[in-house]
Amino acid sequence: MAKTNPGRFFEDYRLGEVIEHAAPRTVGEGERALYHALYPARHALYSSDVFAAQSGLEGSPIDDLAAFHVVFGKTVPDISLNAVANLGYAEGRWLRPVYPGDTLRAVSEVIGLKQNSNGKTGVVWVRTTGLNQMDEPVLSYVRWVMVRKSDLDAPAPDTVVPDLKSTLAADDLAIPEGLDFSGYDFALAGEPHRWGDYEVGEVIDHVDGVTIEEAEHMIATRLWQNTAKVHFDATFRPDGQRLIYGGHVISMARALSFNGLANAQMIVGLNGGAHANPCFAGLTVKAWSVVLDKAETPAPGVGAIRLRLVATSDGSVGKLKGADGKYLPGVLLDLDYWALMPV
Amino acid sequence: MAKTNPGRFFEDYRLGEVIEHAAPRTVGEGERALYHALYPARHALYSSDVFAAQSGLEGSPIDDLAAFHVVFGKTVPDISLNAVANLGYAEGRWLRPVYPGDTLRAVSEVIGLKQNSNGKTGVVWVRTTGLNQMDEPVLSYVRWVMVRKSDLDAPAPDTVVPDLKSTLAADDLAIPEGLDFSGYDFALAGEPHRWGDYEVGEVIDHVDGVTIEEAEHMIATRLWQNTAKVHFDATFRPDGQRLIYGGHVISMARALSFNGLANAQMIVGLNGGAHANPCFAGLTVKAWSVVLDKAETPAPGVGAIRLRLVATSDGSVGKLKGADGKYLPGVLLDLDYWALMPV
Amino acid sequence: MAKTNPGRFFEDYRLGEVIEHAAPRTVGEGERALYHALYPARHALYSSDVFAAQSGLEGSPIDDLAAFHVVFGKTVPDISLNAVANLGYAEGRWLRPVYPGDTLRAVSEVIGLKQNSNGKTGVVWVRTTGLNQMDEPVLSYVRWVMVRKSDLDAPAPDTVVPDLKSTLAADDLAIPEGLDFSGYDFALAGEPHRWGDYEVGEVIDHVDGVTIEEAEHMIATRLWQNTAKVHFDATFRPDGQRLIYGGHVISMARALSFNGLANAQMIVGLNGGAHANPCFAGLTVKAWSVVLDKAETPAPGVGAIRLRLVATSDGSVGKLKGADGKYLPGVLLDLDYWALMPV
Structure with missing residues (x-):
C-alpha cells in the first residue's frame, strides 16, 4: 500500500512550491467528438473547422472548457485528493487555443496557505498553468481548496492569503492571435x-x-x-x-x-x-x-x-x-x- | 428570454423559402469511433480504411446514417422544435461519401404547406440538402412534419402538396465515384x-x-x-x-x-x-x-x-x-x- | 434466417483449420479518446505523444488492451458465439504497438480439440493473431473455450491438447523497437x-x-x-x-x-x-x-x-x-x- 498515492495533506504544502502534475495528455479529434456527445455543445467556432478558419483561427480548437478540464484533472491527485471543499476560482485566463494534436501538461505553484482555527484543516491556494508541447501556456487560473491535515501536530505555516483580482479587466484578457469576427456569419x-x-x-x-x-x-x-x-x-x-x-x-x-x-x-x-x-x-x-x-x-x-x-x-x-x-x-x-x- | 429560439410555427413558413441551418460541423475520427461505440456497426466498408480503399473509395467514410443524423440534427431548431409529429420521409439520396475532416452544413427549402382543418396545426414539407466544405451536396431528402400554429388567426397559406416519388428508381441512386466490388472479399x-x-x-x-x-x-x-x-x-x-x-x-x-x-x-x-x-x-x-x-x-x-x-x-x-x-x-x-x- | 450467423458448434472445428475473421477495423484517435473515457487510464505512454516519443516510440500507441479487445472482438462470431464458457488464455504476446490509423484484422488457427465425456460439449483451443495493414503481427494469444455440439451424433475428433507454456519467459517477450526508458520522467x-x-x-x-x-x-x-x-x-x-x-x-x-x-x-x-x-x-x-x-x-x-x-x-x-x-x-x-x- 506504500506505493499508492495517499494524496497530499495540508502540512505537505510549502509556499512557493511548484508541483509538476502527471500525466501529460494529447488531445485530439476523439476528445472533440466526445465533448459534443457529452454536452449539447453547438458554438460554431468549436464545431466547424471552416467557421474557425473564417474567424482567423487555424482550425476549430478543443472546447475552452475541455482544455480547462484536462488541466484541472491533472491537478486532482496532487491538490484535491484530500480536499474537504473546493472553495473558489479566480484569475482564470485562456491564453492560447488548444488544437487537436496538442499535448497538455499542468504545473501548479502554491501561492497561499492558511490553517483553519480548528487545527484540523487548512486552505491551500494554487496557481495552475496548463502548457502545450511547445511549453507555451494555454491556460492559467487560481483555485483554493480546504484540505485535511493528516498530522494534527504539524505546525501551522505562516498565513499567506494571496491578493486576487475579484474580476479580470478587459485588458487582462488574451485575445487569440488572428481572431477576427468582422466577416462573422450569424446565420451559420x-x-x-x-x-x-x-x-x-x-x-x-x-x-x-x-x-x-x-x-x-x-x-x-x-x-x-x-x-x-x-x-x-x-x-x-x-x-x-x-x-x-x-x-x-x-x-x-x-x-x-x-x-x-x-x-x-x-x-x-x-x-x-x-x-x-x-x-x-x-x-x-x-x-x-x-x-x-x-x-x-x-x-x-x-x-x-x-x-x-x-x-x-x-x-x-x-x-x-x-x-x-x-x-x-x-x-x-x-x-x-x-x-x-x-x- | 427574447433571445432564445422559440422555434418556428406553421405560419412562419413560406413556400419556396430557403433556410440555412446552423451550425456547420466538422466530422472526424472521433465521430467514427463513437458511431461504432453506440451501435453494433460492423459493415466492413465503414470499419476499415483498407477494405474501403480496396473497394475504390479514398478511405472509410463516416457511416451514411451518421451523415444523415448530422444533417438532420441541424434542421431541428428551424423545422421541428414545435413539431407535433414527424410524418414522413421521401426521396432520400446519398450523393457523395462523407470522409473524416469534412465539414457539413444543411439547407432546407420549403416545398409544401397545408393547414389542417382544425386550424391549429399544419403540415410543412421541406427538402433538406447536406453540403460539404466544397459546397458539394452529400445528401438530400424530403421530410414532412406537423407543426403547431402560434397565432391561430394567421391566414392559411395556399395548399401546396409536393409530388413525391413513392419509391426511388434504381436510376435515381447515386453510386459513389470509383466504387468497385469486383474484388470484394466476402470473408473479411x-x-x-x-x-x-x-x-x-x-x-x-x-x-x-x-x-x-x-x-x-x-x-x-x-x-x-x-x-x-x-x-x-x-x-x-x-x-x-x-x-x-x-x-x-x-x-x-x-x-x-x-x-x-x-x-x-x-x-x-x-x-x-x-x-x-x-x-x-x-x-x-x-x-x-x-x-x-x-x-x-x-x-x-x-x-x-x-x-x-x-x-x-x-x-x-x-x-x-x-x-x-x-x-x-x-x-x-x-x-x-x-x-x-x-x- | 438461413442468412444469419448461427455461430460454429464443436463439430464444426477441424484441427489445423485457419479462420479469417471479419471485419477489419481501422483504429484511430477516436478509439484512443474513448478508451480514456471508459476506463480511468492514465499511463503516460498511452496518454501523451510527447512522452511516448521521449521513450523512443513514434507516438502514443493505442492501449495494449484496446488492441487486444479489437482482435478478440473479431473472433467472437467464429469462436465463442455458442461457447458455454471461456476457459483460459495463454501465451499472449504483444508483438508491435498499434498506432492511430492502423487497420487490424484477426486470424485464428485451431490448435486443439477435446470432446467432453458428456458428449454434448467440447473444448476448442485457438491461437489468434492480430495483424496490421502491413500484415505484420501485432498480437498473438491462445484461448480455449467450451463449445456446444449442435449435432450430438457427430463423431468426436481425435483429442489433441496443445502443449502451452504456463508462463512466458522474459526471453519470449517482444520489446517494441526503439523503446528506451533511460530518460524516463517519473514526475510526469x-x-x-x-x-x-x-x-x-x-x-x-x-x-x-x-x-x-x-x-x-x-x-x-x-x-x-x-x-x-x-x-x-x-x-x-x-x-x-x-x-x-x-x-x-x-x-x-x-x-x-x-x-x-x-x-x-x-x-x-x-x-x-x-x-x-x-x-x-x-x-x-x-x-x-x-x-x-x-x-x-x-x-x-x-x-x-x-x-x-x-x-x-x-x-x-x-x-x-x-x-x-x-x-x-x-x-x-x-x-x-x-x-x-x-x-
Whole structure:
C-alpha cells in the first residue's frame, strides 16, 4: 500500500512550491467528438473547422472548457485528493487555443496557505498553468481548496492569503492571435444577436434542460483523467451517491447557454465560480445567464462580454441566493466569466 | 428570454423559402469511433480504411446514417422544435461519401404547406440538402412534419402538396465515384451472401438485440447536435420519460441488420420511413428485413437491393400491421431503403 | 434466417483449420479518446505523444488492451458465439504497438480439440493473431473455450491438447523497437517507483474503485465489435441481467492499477487469466496486484515485471481462493501478465 498515492495533506504544502502534475495528455479529434456527445455543445467556432478558419483561427480548437478540464484533472491527485471543499476560482485566463494534436501538461505553484482555527484543516491556494508541447501556456487560473491535515501536530505555516483580482479587466484578457469576427456569419452561427444587442443586467433563460445520468458524468470525468473517488465509487459516500464533478455541470450549463448566447463563442476569462450545491444523477440541469459587463477589444469585430452563468436543478430563473445570503437549494453553479462575441 | 429560439410555427413558413441551418460541423475520427461505440456497426466498408480503399473509395467514410443524423440534427431548431409529429420521409439520396475532416452544413427549402382543418396545426414539407466544405451536396431528402400554429388567426397559406416519388428508381441512386466490388472479399466482410443470393420477398431475422439505455441515446442524439427537448429533459413530458430520437432506432436497427445483410454495405436511397411507435429506455430493440426489390447498377460488381427494415421492441418477425391497418404495438420503425451490395 | 450467423458448434472445428475473421477495423484517435473515457487510464505512454516519443516510440500507441479487445472482438462470431464458457488464455504476446490509423484484422488457427465425456460439449483451443495493414503481427494469444455440439451424433475428433507454456519467459517477450526508458520522467509519469523498487511477493492495493454502469460496458464492448448477445440483450438471460464482457473488467482493473503501478507502462505478455465470477452492472470494481516475478530486458532502462492483477467486487485485498480451491465470490478476475517498467 506504500506505493499508492495517499494524496497530499495540508502540512505537505510549502509556499512557493511548484508541483509538476502527471500525466501529460494529447488531445485530439476523439476528445472533440466526445465533448459534443457529452454536452449539447453547438458554438460554431468549436464545431466547424471552416467557421474557425473564417474567424482567423487555424482550425476549430478543443472546447475552452475541455482544455480547462484536462488541466484541472491533472491537478486532482496532487491538490484535491484530500480536499474537504473546493472553495473558489479566480484569475482564470485562456491564453492560447488548444488544437487537436496538442499535448497538455499542468504545473501548479502554491501561492497561499492558511490553517483553519480548528487545527484540523487548512486552505491551500494554487496557481495552475496548463502548457502545450511547445511549453507555451494555454491556460492559467487560481483555485483554493480546504484540505485535511493528516498530522494534527504539524505546525501551522505562516498565513499567506494571496491578493486576487475579484474580476479580470478587459485588458487582462488574451485575445487569440488572428481572431477576427468582422466577416462573422450569424446565420451559420445560429443566432442574430450580436454584442451590441446585449445590455448589462439582461437576464437570459436558456430554456433547455438535460437530465443527468451516471454513465455520462463518469465518462466525462474520466476523459479529463480526474481521479477523485467520490465521482466513480458508489461505495465511497455513506449515502451511496456519486457526487458529480463540478466541471461537468459547468460544461453542461455553458452548452445549454447556446440558446440565447450562441455568439458568445470563446471563453477567455474566469472571474470566479461556486459549486453552490452538489449535483447527482437524476437531476435535470437547466441554466440562465445575466450580463454583468461589456468591453471592447482590439481584435477586429470582437467584443468582450462578462456573464454570470447559473445552473439550476429546479428550473428557476433569476434567483440566486436567499434572504440569508446562502445559495438557494435549486442552484448548482454560479460562474462568472468573460467571453468573446462579434460586435 | 427574447433571445432564445422559440422555434418556428406553421405560419412562419413560406413556400419556396430557403433556410440555412446552423451550425456547420466538422466530422472526424472521433465521430467514427463513437458511431461504432453506440451501435453494433460492423459493415466492413465503414470499419476499415483498407477494405474501403480496396473497394475504390479514398478511405472509410463516416457511416451514411451518421451523415444523415448530422444533417438532420441541424434542421431541428428551424423545422421541428414545435413539431407535433414527424410524418414522413421521401426521396432520400446519398450523393457523395462523407470522409473524416469534412465539414457539413444543411439547407432546407420549403416545398409544401397545408393547414389542417382544425386550424391549429399544419403540415410543412421541406427538402433538406447536406453540403460539404466544397459546397458539394452529400445528401438530400424530403421530410414532412406537423407543426403547431402560434397565432391561430394567421391566414392559411395556399395548399401546396409536393409530388413525391413513392419509391426511388434504381436510376435515381447515386453510386459513389470509383466504387468497385469486383474484388470484394466476402470473408473479411463477414458473410458469403451476395446480391444474387437474395430473393424479393425473402425475410431475414437479424436475431441480435440491444436493450436501450438513457445515457446512450442521449450521447448519440447530442453527437448529432439534435436539440429537441423531449430527448434530454425528463421533466418535459408528463410521464417523465425521455422519447428516444427516431434516428437512434434507425441506426440501431441498421447495425443489427449486419447479421444477415453484412454485404448490404452502403445506404444510397431512402424511399420512406415511419416511426411506428415511440421508443423509450429499457426496451430491447431487435430487427428484421424483407427484400422489396433488386436492380443492377453500372458500377463494377455492384448491385442495388431495396429493403424494408423493421425495428421491434417485442422480437416479432415478419409482422407489421394489424387488421386495422395500424402498426402493431411492438413495431418501432418501418424503413424502406436502397443499399449497394456485391453482385 | 438461413442468412444469419448461427455461430460454429464443436463439430464444426477441424484441427489445423485457419479462420479469417471479419471485419477489419481501422483504429484511430477516436478509439484512443474513448478508451480514456471508459476506463480511468492514465499511463503516460498511452496518454501523451510527447512522452511516448521521449521513450523512443513514434507516438502514443493505442492501449495494449484496446488492441487486444479489437482482435478478440473479431473472433467472437467464429469462436465463442455458442461457447458455454471461456476457459483460459495463454501465451499472449504483444508483438508491435498499434498506432492511430492502423487497420487490424484477426486470424485464428485451431490448435486443439477435446470432446467432453458428456458428449454434448467440447473444448476448442485457438491461437489468434492480430495483424496490421502491413500484415505484420501485432498480437498473438491462445484461448480455449467450451463449445456446444449442435449435432450430438457427430463423431468426436481425435483429442489433441496443445502443449502451452504456463508462463512466458522474459526471453519470449517482444520489446517494441526503439523503446528506451533511460530518460524516463517519473514526475510526469505520476509515481516515483521504479522496477528496482518492487519486490517479488509485494502486494499493492490500488485503492480506487468504479461502480459499473450498463451504458458504459455496452459502449466499450460494441467499440470492440464484440457481438455476444449476452452483453447487450437484457431478454437473453433468464435473470434479465446483461453479463459484462470479461475484457471490460480487465481494462477497468488495469486502469485502476495505475495507482501503485503507474510505471508498469506496457503490457507485453499474458500468461493466463480467469474470469473468476461474472460481473454485472451495479458492482463496484476495485483491484489489487501482487508481484510474481521480475526480469531484465535488453532495452535501455527497461525492466520486465510479472504481475497478478486481481479485480474484486467486494474490495478485498490479497485473498484469491477459498479452502476449497475455488475463487472467492468477491473475485472477478485473476490475470497474470508481464509489463515493462523503467529500471
